Amino acid sequence: MEHESLYRLGVFVGVMLLMMAWEAIAPARTDPVGRPRRWRTNLLMLLSGSVLLRLLAPISLVAIAGWAQQHDIGALYLIDLSFSVKVLLAIVMFDMIIYWQHRLFHQIPWLWRLHQIHHADPHIDSTSGLRFHPLEILLSYGVKLVAVLLLGAPALAIMLFEIILNASAIFNHSNIRLPARIEWPLRQIIVTQQMHRIHHSQRPEETNSNYSFNLTVWDKLFGSYRKTATKTDQELDIGLVQYQKPEQNSGLGYLLSLPFRRQKP
Template identity: 45%
Template sequence: MSFEQFVIGNEPLIRVGFFVGVFALVALWELASPRRVLQLPRAQRWASNLGIVLLNTVIVRLLFPTAAVGMAALGVERGWGLLNHFAVPFWLAVPLAVVAMDFVIWMQHVMVHAVPALWRLHRVHHADLDYDLTTGARFHPLEIVLSMGIKFATIALLGAPVLAVVVFEVLLSACALFNHGNIRLPDGVDRALRWFLVTPDMHRVHHSVEDDESNSNFGFNLTWWDRLFGTYREQPRGGQLGMVIGIHGHADPHEVARLPGMLMLPFKSRGTDGAIKRRPFTEHDAGANH
């Protein structure tokens, strides 16, 4: 059995193993050193947030049986993509592909904030009234399907190696759990990590009810893209403990903290709130970015 065959055959176990391990670690961290006091009972939110994760997993496996690694293996076999066309050595192709896919996910995140129809789907993620590791996994099934389509196209265009795709998928899951964690980091550690890794305090700004704050810090792993394209914001105006999490007009727990309400949220009114450029930046806002 080749390495690629082993990875493809065991990809679900690899991903689930890392997910469960990181989930347990961050969950214990949240209990030991929480950053904020949660508004809703953890059991209520976790049942809904993890319920939509389970639903999405089933849908993805039904629609995309071989997942992203299958597309990567097909691309390598047929010589698709830039990395195969230019015969980039494997040791260089893997990190290049991981960084490139990270950038594409960043652009996708900006896109779902910029296009009102896509924001309707993405606001399921932002409508959580609290912010903890399960927030990082709650996405509407239609957004997950859209994301998979973009991911498949990216893998084919890049010619990403199977190992790069597995590494990226593990990082995507682990970083989403970490940077959505309701955890406290020492200020010095947070400042140092922010030069390359998205921290919970950095990404929490993105979940503010204030539009100009939620339209910043789009990264999930690397902080480079937000710094490079001017969407990086250091802190929220209200501070980490004073900021309000969620979306204006969507504060009913029955709508945003229960699975049926989450699934129906994109099809309700008030679909443009939060979309990029709905509220202009002010001089005060610009100063808060420094």
């Protein structure tokens, strides 16, 4: 779609600046590493992933969805539904697909080698939502590409979904704590910071829960929802216990090579 990149960039920058300002004014937890060092590494991880994706997959998912839309490719074009319903249905279906993608990245060992870079962060804030290995970003593109073609998602739905995906990642990783009167009702619909911090706990049974990135219904429907952690949100131990040294969790070269190193138990 025309101006797709501008729309996505505008929302991304706006949400990022808003959450960074909120974190600076009222942080929920203290950063054990220091913001400059962590932010630099996490932003460089995003940059390296974006460069790899641009080189190996230069055609955007929105453009591919537009092509499929023109040729009536995909399951949604076999169903007589209004365009708005198709857009809404596609967004919800992609939300579920990313839930299962995330869950499989935890359960399949070679996929976990890539995804552990995200969990090796000893603190989570808005930049943690950008911290993914470039190969994981490339694989995620492949999953979404197949889904676009099989589902026949309208181009508008894919653009809106990508905006929601990026904004949600920044929002639910942000280092803030919503008041209980807001947080509990809100998490009945979307993933909140306290719900997602449980997913970043050092305890494996807590790490392997709360996989949803936007709608919480998938964790509840597929039995992976965890309401509370063993420790309070303030006391929760974040990150992977085997990667707590500064050079392991904030060195770009180390993180890029981590999936190919001998794995620590």
